[in-house]
Amino acid sequence: MIKKDKIKDLHYVVTGVLTADELQAAADKILEKYGADAKMPGFRKGHVPLTVLRQKYNTSAMADAVDKLMNADLEKYATDKKIRLAGAPRADLGKWEIGKDAEYTLEFDILPTLPAIDLDKITVTKKTTTLPESEVETAIENLRRARSVAEKQPAKYAAQKGDTAVIDFTGFLGDTEFEGGAAKMHHLVLGSGSFIPGFEDQIIGHKSGDEFDVNVKFPRDYHADNLAGKPARFAVKVHEVRKHILPELNDDFAKEIGQESVEKLREHIRNILNEQYENAAQTEMRNELLDALADKVKLELPETLVEQELQMAKNEHEHHHAHCDGKCDGDCKFDEKKERKDAERRVKLGLILAEWGTQNKVEVTRDDLQQAIWAEAARYPDPKQLFEFYNKNPNALTMLRGMIFERKALDEMLTHVKQKEKSVKPEELFKQSSVK
Numbered sequence: 001m002i003k004k005d006k007i008k009d010l011h012y013v014v015t016g017v018l019t020a021d022e023l024q025a026a027a028d029k030i031l032e033k034y035g036a037d038a039k040m041p042g043f044r045k046g047h048v049p050l051t052v053l054r055q056k057y058n059t060s061a062m063a064d065a066v067d068k069l070m071n072a073d074l075e076k077y078a079t080d081k082k083i084r085l086a087g088a089p090r091a092d093l094g095k096w097e098i099g100k101d102a103e104y105t106l107e108f109d110i111l112p113t114l115p116a117i118d119l120d121k122i123t124v125t126k127k128t129t130t131l132p133e134s135e136v137e138t139a140i141e142n143l144r145r146a147r148s149v150a151e152k153q154p155a156k157y158a159a160q161k162g163d164t165a166v167i168d169f170t171g172f173l174g175d176t177e178f179e180g181g182a183a184k185m186h187h188l189v190l191g192s193g194s195f196i197p198g199f200e201d202q203i204i205g206h207k208s209g210d211e212f213d214v215n216v217k218f219p220r221d222y223h224a225d226n227l228a229g230k231p232a233r234f235a236v237k238v239h240e241v242r243k244h245i246l247p248e249l250n251d252d253f254a255k256e257i258g259q260e261s262v263e264k265l266r267e268h269i270r271n272i273l274n275e276q277y278e279n280a281a282q283t284e285m286r287n288e289l290l291d292a293l294a295d296k297v298k299l300e301l302p303e304t305l306v307e308q309e310l311q312m313a314k315n316e317h318e319h320h321h322a323h324c325d326g327k328c329d330g331d332c333k334f335d336e337k338k339e340r341k342d343a344e345r346r347v348k349l350g351l352i353l354a355e356w357g358t359q360n361k362v363e364v365t366r367d368d369l370q371q372a373i374w375a376e377a378a379r380y381p382d383p384k385q386l387f388e389f390y391n392k393n394p395n396a397l398t399m400l401r402g403m404i405f406e407r408k409a410l411d412e413m414l415t416h417v418k419q420k421e422k423s424v425k426p427e428e429l430f431k432q433s434s435v436k
Contacts, residue, residue: 002077010086010109010302014077018069018102026065031057062098070104083110086302109302114355117297119416124288127281127424131273135426139269143257144249150242155208157241161191164242165203169214172233178226185239199234211237225322280429286410289417293352294345301347309343350406357409364404369397372404 002016031053038048040056054061070091078085089108096102150164159165165188171181190200202214214234222228247253251261259265317334373390377383390397 002073005077010112010300011107012083012110013105013107014074015103015105016070016073018066018073018104020099020101022069023062023065023102026069027058027061028054030061030064030068034061059098066093066102066104070106074106085109086111087304087308109304111302111355112300112351114352114359115298117293117352117356119413120418122289122292122296123418123420124285124292124414126419126421127284127429128421129277129281129424129426129429131270131277132426135273136266136269139273140249140265141246144246144253145244147253147256148244148246150244153208153241153243157243158205158207159190159203159238159241160243161204162189162244164189164244165206166239166242167203168237168239170235172235173227173230178232180224181232181234196232203236203238206238206241208238208240211235221320277426277429282411282414284429285414285419286407289410289414290349294349297348297352299348299351301344301351305347305351306340306343309347310340313339313343353406353409356413357405360409360412362405362409362412364401364408368404368408369401372400 001018002014005012005014007013028050031050034057035048035050035053036046038053039045040048040052043049043052074085074089086109089106092105092107093102094104096104145162153163167186167188168184169182169186171178188195188200188203190204192200194200196216196218198216199214202212202216206212214236215231216234217231218224218227218229220229249262254260254262254265257265257268259268314334317339321332373386374383377386380386390400
């Protein structure tokens with residue numbers, strides 16, 4: 001039973017006592033449950049005496065009993081006080097010994113109470129735009145290019161952006177060839193951005209038979225630590241250059257894409273692009289509303305959650321900058337002050353969306369989850385792998401559910417705020433296309 005507490009803002013320290021008798025009674029119940037299926041030499045299954053079970057398993061049963069009784073005390077305390085914990089409590093049993101009363105201390109933070117939010121006093125801007133027909137034509141050209149045939153060009157033909165160059169290359173750091181930096185007869189689409197920045201640009205203008213060096217610098221966040229941020233030289237030989245011959249734009253081509261005619265294909269693409277514009281505009285409004293909530297809603301934050309968020313940011317930073325090896329410039333160092341401020345913002349917004357969404361009965365349906373997984377799976381060469389990942393990782397599925405819940409809560413909030421329309425150029429919608 002909890003005897004006393006010490007409260008400071010959202011931080012609680014409570015102390016209680018578990019008597020030796022109630023601990024042993026709880027431990028005995030655990031032992032009896034275990035004994036129902038226990039097999040021990042000299043006894044029939046399920047008929048091992050409690051005294052024998054105590055001799056062998058009392059220590060572990062007592063540990064489980066302590067946890068069970070402390071949790072029961074804490075649950076009753078939280079119910080009586082009408083509070084909700086922000087995380088698992090930190091427990092301290094001091095120098096307790098089995099057979100004696102256990103005096104314990106539990107330390108924890110609680111979740112704050114969300115104040116009333118006057119959404120009707122918040123105004124966000126809904127950006128609108130007109131889809132340029134040129135974008136429809138560009139999308140069609142991209143479809144034609146995807147179905148193009150790459151034809152080998154004469155030796156005098158100079159490679160252009162969009163062509164495929166068939167090359168050999170060998171990479172060097174200084175005069176030393178590095179592992180994984182060589183290939184033979186590699187087909188490289190110039191302008192695809194599939195190679196290190198600057199590599200493809202230096203192939204453009206060369207012809208079949210040319211041998212030359214390409215000088216580049218690996219990005220600082222390159223996945224291979226031994227190459228990240230370092231200058232490199234590639235010895236390149238061009239075997240041939242292939243020009244992509246596009247299929248004729250006609251109804252037969254449209255049918256290959258699944259549309260009845262060229263006009264139906266244009267209409268289909270127009271609808272997809274307009275949907276992308278609408279999604280981008282919705283994202284902009286979400287970000288604007290998040291900024292307003294972070295600025296206007298006053299909310300005490302559980303330090304436990306802030307520290308957890310900050311630790312995750314530290315772990316991500318260390319992973320991202322592992323190649324620095326202690327030799328970092330200013331961009332590579334972890335800015336504790338800034339990151340803590342960002343962590344506090346994320347915790348605050350997470351609490352607001354969770355509380356407001358729950359109060360307003362926002363739900364994540366099975367269809368919501370399936371649609372999100374299918375959308376993510378579409379980016380994978382083998383979608384089956386993603387479904388297997390979520391089946392084997394319930395925590396990942398829980399995180400996905402939480403992300404969907406927050407987005408739905410935010411979108412529901414947007415139906416309660418004031419919206420003013422603003423006409424913008426299409427490119428403005430995609431300057432910041434991800435939720436903060």
